[in-house]
Amino acid sequence: MISIRNLTKRYGATDALKGISLDVRAGELFGYLGPNGSGKTTTINILTGLTAPTSGAALLAGVDMATDPVNAKRVNGLVPQSLNLDGELTLFENLMIHGRLFGMARRDYLARIDELLDYVEMTGKRDALVKTLSGGQKRRVMIARALLHRPSILFLDEPTVGLDPSIRRRIWSLIRQTQKDGATIFLTTHYIEEAEFLADRVAFLVEGEVAAVDTPHALMARLGEWALDEMRDGDLATRYFADKQQAHDAADANAGSYTVRRVNLEDAFIALTGAKVTGDAPKGNGHGK
Amino acid sequence: MASNPFRGAYALYLREMLILKRRIVKQIASMSVTPTLYVVAFGYGMGKDVTVEGVGYLAFLIPGLVAMNAMNHAWAIANEINIARFYLKIFEEFQAAPIHNVAYVAGEAMAGVTRALLSASVILVVALLFGVTLHCGPWFWLAVALNGFVFSTLAIAAAMLVRGHSDQNMIASFVITPMAFLSGTVFPLSSMPEWAQGALSLIPLTHAATAIRAAAFGQTPPLGSLAILALLGALFFIVAYKVVDAARN
Numbered sequence: 001m002i003s004i005r006n007l008t009k010r011y012g013a014t015d016a017l018k019g020i021s022l023d024v025r026a027g028e029l030f031g032y033l034g035p036n037g038s039g040k041t042t043t044i045n046i047l048t049g050l051t052a053p054t055s056g057a058a059l060l061a062g063v064d065m066a067t068d069p070v071n072a073k074r075v076n077g078l079v080p081q082s083l084n085l086d087g088e089l090t091l092f093e094n095l096m097i098h099g100r101l102f103g104m105a106r107r108d109y110l111a112r113i114d115e116l117l118d119y120v121e122m123t124g125k126r127d128a129l130v131k132t133l134s135g136g137q138k139r140r141v142m143i144a145r146a147l148l149h150r151p152s153i154l155f156l157d158e159p160t161v162g163l164d165p166s167i168r169r170r171i172w173s174l175i176r177q178t179q180k181d182g183a184t185i186f187l188t189t190h191y192i193e194e195a196e197f198l199a200d201r202v203a204f205l206v207e208g209e210v211a212a213v214d215t216p217h218a219l220m221a222r223l224g225e226w227a228l229d230e231m232r233d234g235d236l237a238t239r240y241f242a243d244k245q246q247a248h249d250a251a252d253a254n255a256g257s258y259t260v261r262r263v264n265l266e267d268a269f270i271a272l273t274g275a276k277v278t279g280d281a282p283k284g285n286g287h288g289k
Numbered sequence: 290m291a292s293n294p295f296r297g298a299y300a301l302y303l304r305e306m307l308i309l310k311r312r313i314v315k316q317i318a319s320m321s322v323t324p325t326l327y328v329v330a331f332g333y334g335m336g337k338d339v340t341v342e343g344v345g346y347l348a349f350l351i352p353g354l355v356a357m358n359a360m361n362h363a364w365a366i367a368n369e370i371n372i373a374r375f376y377l378k379i380f381e382e383f384q385a386a387p388i389h390n391v392a393y394v395a396g397e398a399m400a401g402v403t404r405a406l407l408s409a410s411v412i413l414v415v416a417l418l419f420g421v422t423l424h425c426g427p428w429f430w431l432a433v434a435l436n437g438f439v440f441s442t443l444a445i446a447a448a449m450l451v452r453g454h455s456d457q458n459m460i461a462s463f464v465i466t467p468m469a470f471l472s473g474t475v476f477p478l479s480s481m482p483e484w485a486q487g488a489l490s491l492i493p494l495t496h497a498a499t500a501i502r503a504a505a506f507g508q509t510p511p512l513g514s515l516a517i518l519a520l521l522g523a524l525f526f527i528v529a530y531k532v533v534d535a536a537r538n
Binding site: 048050069071074080085101102111 | 296377502
């Protein structure tokens with residue numbers, strides 16, 4: 001459904017993307033995981049036609065964004081990171097303008113707006129000005145807007161950043177439901193648990209390069225099933241084991257403070273990329289176990 | 290699949306009109322303040338008993354104010370674009386939509402022309418309150434619309450190229466404000482030296498003021514001025530269309 005080939009993007013002397021190649025399958029929820037500044041938003045901007053790549057190709061449902069952007073954009077829905085709604089317009093007006101931009105017939109968008117406002121539980125606010133909404137409500141309206149024209153690919157750029165945990169879970173439910181309804185979803189996030197919980201497959205992106213692509217389970221299995229966290233000279237060190245008892249035995253040998261727990265996706269990210277996903281892009285490979 | 294390159298233009302125009310509707314009281318107030326001050330200060334305070342080109346100064350001044358105000362309010366579309374681009378990030382929504390750049394420019398230009406026509410209407414009401422009635426036939430509105438088209442397309446092109454509000458304000462200070470005063474809006478160009486008249490005839494607002502004034506006095510405006518406005522509008526439209534991509538990267 002999405003095919004990316006040798007995609008590069010250069011801003012002045014900075015290489016934001018250094019030759020990325022990826023394939024996202026139809027109906028898949030694909031997590032695109034990386035620290036701030038790793039190139040996640042640049043990738044989404046290229047795939048949605050907001051930015052032109054320096055080189056390489058991006059195909060959406062077989063249509064090349066570079067040579068036929070209008071038709072490539074027809075299949076896309078985008079929830080950008082910024083809350084880009086018109087505050088001086090009502091929810092209905094924001095959605096109506098979107099429907100018209102995507103060439104929807106009046107009868108079609110009228111019915112669809114009501115359906116989607118119900119879907120994101122915002123029906124009661126249909127005629128409220130957007131500037132009166134909270135951040136979480138705006139994010140839900142943006143999801144409704146992105147789904148209005150029935151896109152086959154939905155791009156979500158950090159959809160839950162800055163939201164309360166309860167609102168975040170509500171957005172997760174919406175994302176899951178959207179996938180069940182048949183959309184392919186491309187999700188960027190730096191919340192590791194979000195990718196682990198939602199994604200069928202994830203790509204680890206570090207400094208504009210894809211370090212690994214696989215299912216969360218397979219990426220975690222590369223390390224083992226159990227992790228041993230130990231404090232050594234004031235620093236946290238983690239080792240991985242196939243067996244829980246092995247982890248405890250290894251800890252007992254040191255006789256210090258330790259925790260044995262299941263391996264998570266953050267372990268896989270740190271071990272496979274040498275980066276911390278929640279921080280800024282790394283300058284070297286100094287992190288990890 | 291081929292598509293109408295202008296599809297989506299009306300959606301963009303509609304958005305601008307909905308925003309304008311929501312601010313209409315403030316907008317009309319803002320459109321009427323400057324011309325009222327000009328009429329009071331220059332028309333009454335200075336030129337009450339002055340005759341220019343065979344008419345009272347107030348009657349001479351008001352068509353010039355129509356040209357100036359229409360230019361300013363068509364140019365103001367650049368501020369709306371800047372807010373959409375740098376602050377609200379709505380520009381991303383338009384760029385992610387399956388529309389051609391030409392539709393974007395057309396939609397915003399139509400909004401600029403509408404603002405120009407509205408500002409002209411406001412001045413006519415102000416003029417009426419001061420006892421000045423002008424001839425407002427089709428030539429008058431055509432000249433105002435062309436003036437609005439020239440400056441809204443120029444505004445769109447500028448808004449695509451600037452990197453922030455301050456750049457836009459600088460263009461206004463160096464291009465729009467001098468034009469407002471030097472284009473025969475508040476004084477007759479015939480009072481300037483010949484070399485200056487030649488130089489000022491290169492400015493689009495000079496042709497707008499000439500055409501609007503002629504139409505307001507019930508005459509057929511110089512077709513050359515209308516043609517120049519139409520050509521400049523077309524040229525700025527093409528430039529705006531070409532530079533939309535510059536704003537994306």
